[in-house]
Amino acid sequence: MFILVNLKAYPCDPVEVAEAARDVAEESGVRIAVSPQAAHIERVAETGVETWAQHVSPNDHGSYTGSTLAEAVADAGAEGTLLNHSENRLKLADIDASLDAAERAGLETCVCGNNPEQIGAVAALGPDSVAVEPPELIGGDVSVSTADPDIVVDAVDAAGAVDESVDVYCGAGVSTGDDVLAAQDLGATGILLASGVAKAADPRAALKDLVAGL
Numbered sequence: 065m066f067i068l069v070n071l072k073a074y075p076c077d078p079v080e081v082a083e084a085a086r087d088v089a090e091e092s093g094v095r096i097a098v099s100p101q102a103a104h105i106e107r108v109a110e111t112g113v114e115t116w117a118q119h120v121s122p123n124d125h126g127s128y129t130g131s132t133l134a135e136a137v138a139d140a141g142a143e144g145t146l147l148n149h150s151e152n153r154l155k156l157a158d159i160d161a162s163l164d165a166a167e168r169a170g171l172e173t174c175v176c177g178n179n180p181e182q183i184g185a186v187a188a189l190g191p192d193s194v195a196v197e198p199p200e201l202i203g204g205d206v207s208v209s210t211a212d213p214d215i216v217v218d219a220v221d222a223a224g225a226v227d228e229s230v231d232v233y234c235g236a237g238v239s240t241g242d243d244v245l246a247a248q249d250l251g252a253t254g255i256l257l258a259s260g261v262a263k264a265a266d267p268r269a270a271l272k273d274l275v276a277g278l
């Protein structure tokens with residue numbers, strides 16, 4: 065299982081979380097990445113943890129003030145990027161162009177969708193992975209793998225029907241190792257989570273618990 069920790073715009077110390085994720089990944093052998101604010105990518109990547117952007121813009125180099133250029137996040141040390149997060153939704157054409165931008169910059173990609181139908185649609189655009197995250201469960205206490213297991217199974221089926229090479233992750237409300245194992249049993253190959261680590265009193269302990277059963 066891949067554990068991708070989205071720090072969103074939470075007021076945590078990104079370097080502290082990054083160092084904890086790096087150490088837990090090394091100790092456990094589980095792949096863990098951290099996705100901080102764009103302005104923190106360089107500091108997070110310098111810890112040695114696998115680092116992802118939260119978004120890249122659909123544009124190339126040029127007159128695009130305020131954009132998040134894929135090449136710039138790659139230069140800062142990002143190895144991958146989220147796209148179309150539920151809190152940063154894109155038009156289909158922009159997802160497609162952002163995927164092109166990420167590919168140009170050598171970034172791995174994970175496109176989010178709210179439900180299995182969206183997962184099937186974005187899987188058709190050829191990302192490396194997709195992540196199903198029901199918006200109503202994001203930031204809550206109940207894991208998607210417990211509250212809505214069918215959505216994970218259906219997302220795995222929807223992506224597989226389009227392109228079997230696309231990995232399917234799930235997220236929303238995931239905070240414990242049991243939640244991770246439940247998602248794995250449903251067919252997900254990764255977890256996208258945020259508050260369970262970014263808002264934890266002890267992010268290192270939270271990360272250790274997430275990987276404990278893997």
Ligand SMILES: O=C(CO)COP(=O)(O)O
Nearest residue numbers: 202203236237257258259
């Ligand atoms: O949106 C999410 C990860 O991108 C999920 O957030 P939570 O883990 O806080 O529910």
